[in-house]
Amino acid sequence: MPTITSKTKILGVIGHPIEHSMSPIMHNTAINDLKLDYVYLAFDIEPQNLSKAIDGFRALNIKGISVTIPYKEAIMEFLDEIDPIAKNIKAVNTIKNEDGFLKARNTDGAGGKRSLIENSCELSDKKVLFIGAGGAARALSYFLAEDVAQIIFLNIRKERSKLLAKELNKKTGVKTFANGISNNTLKKFCSSSDILINASPIGMYPKINETPVAKEFLHKDLFVFDVVYNPLETKLLKDANEIGCKTLGGLDMLVNQGILAFEWWTEKIPKKELMIHIVKNVLGIK
Ligand SMILES: NC(=O)c1ccc[n+]([C@@H]2O[C@H](COP(=O)([O-])OP(=O)(O)OC[C@H]3O[C@@H](n4cnc5c(N)ncnc54)[C@H](OP(=O)(O)O)[C@@H]3O)[C@@H](O)[C@H]2O)c1
Missing domain, CATH: 3.40.50.720 (NAD(P)-binding Rossmann-like Domain)
Structure with missing residues (x-):
């Protein structure tokens, strides 16, 4: 695992609960494989703290955020720009922080x-x-x-x-x-x-x-x-x-939504097979 320094950029996922999320293992595996100076964390946010968490992402300059259940709809009112299809879907699952301006997409679909x-x-x-x-x-x-x-x-x-x-x-x-x-x-x-x-x-x-x-x-x-x-x-x-x-x-879709987010945040292409392999391992699925 690359050393975390004062320059390391932070990515993460928010949800409630969050322990089940495959995103940290999937993204950190790709980050390590590509030797990028990022780290991907999981944040369990209580519903009453959602808007404070968004302020925190801006204040702490967290570069990218995945959004999972139950916040895919609720988070939309706090963001600055939502891609037109995500607006129609009325749900977002990926946010990019560009100097405090929060843009969002739906990479599930x-x-x-x-x-x-x-x-x-x-x-x-x-x-x-x-x-x-x-x-x-x-x-x-x-x-x-x-x-x-x-x-x-x-x-x-x-x-x-x-x-x-x-x-x-x-x-x-x-x-x-x-x-x-x-x-x-x-x-x-x-x-x-x-x-x-x-x-x-x-x-x-x-x-x-x-x-x-x-x-x-x-x-x-x-x-x-x-x-x-x-x-x-x-x-x-x-x-x-x-x-x-x-x-x-469905595993292909699960990994592809993560890949689309990863590509948007880092402008690098992760290895799909590696991400599929790690998710299968963690889930213990055959
Ligand atoms: N592969 C991926 O990346 C990915 C991404 C998202 C979700 N998923 C999977 O997709 C599935 C649905 O997720 P979701 O987020 O769409 O859930 P959701 O919003 O709760 O919707 C579930 C849908 O399935 C219907 N349903 C539930 N139980 C049913 C049953 N016993 N018989 C017939 N229909 C039933 C519901 O019908 P009612 O409207 O009548 O309740 C509803 O339309 C889950 O298994 C989830 O893990 C996979």
Whole structure:
């Protein structure tokens, strides 16, 4: 580990709680590998201290901040400049401090889109089906809306998916549709979609035998992306692989959102494989 000196620049992540965050290990591994004079720390901020923490980042000249649950929305009112897509998403996860001027982006959605492109998923004019209408679906759908033809949301709470679909269409112009999740809607929309994205926690450890979409509804021409990263191969991905679909797991998106932040702060490109390796090791996932 490089020596920390009086010139070392500070990066960090804020959230509450924060102990689970993969960001410090991921970023410090890249910092050490590239021999950069940075250090990345974790800050557990109590909700009543959020605005004081922002003042502290400015006062202490902390160069870059990742933002995790529960502050991705709440922090926005304290910042100076928010990228237009992040403004539409209504959530940011990355802040850059330029001499006290705090700029913010959403690299969750951008990271997921980069993962799809890097894994040869054709986006142009495609029909995308999302399972879930929470934070991950919101962030990713706003970035995909730039390229795809139509986005459909199926969610337990139908009103939530309808609201997201309506807003997304209004802000981006992409064709949208939303409904509740049932065997009927899954069957109908899976068969007519090109890309299926699970943006719900279904199938996540420890409930690894659950899947949001029954195998019988999948077809071999679907590209199946599961944002869940623990386990690496969820039941949904296993079923999709057996059918012959192209598939992608959530670890790639997790690492890509970190890479996009790292590149923005340091203007250096970290090694993706190294970051994937360290996260897998820490999580103990296979
Ligand atoms: N790979 C990555 O980088 C990355 C990034 C962000 C999130 N994630 C993962 O993505 C998942 C969702 O995260 P999020 O931040 O979007 O959470 P969120 O904001 O709480 O949204 C969760 C969504 O899933 C739906 N849902 C929850 N339980 C369900 C169930 N049993 N059956 C059907 N739908 C269910 C919810 O439906 P209701 O609206 O009806 O409650 C909601 O639409 C988590 O597993 C998270 O770890 C991965």
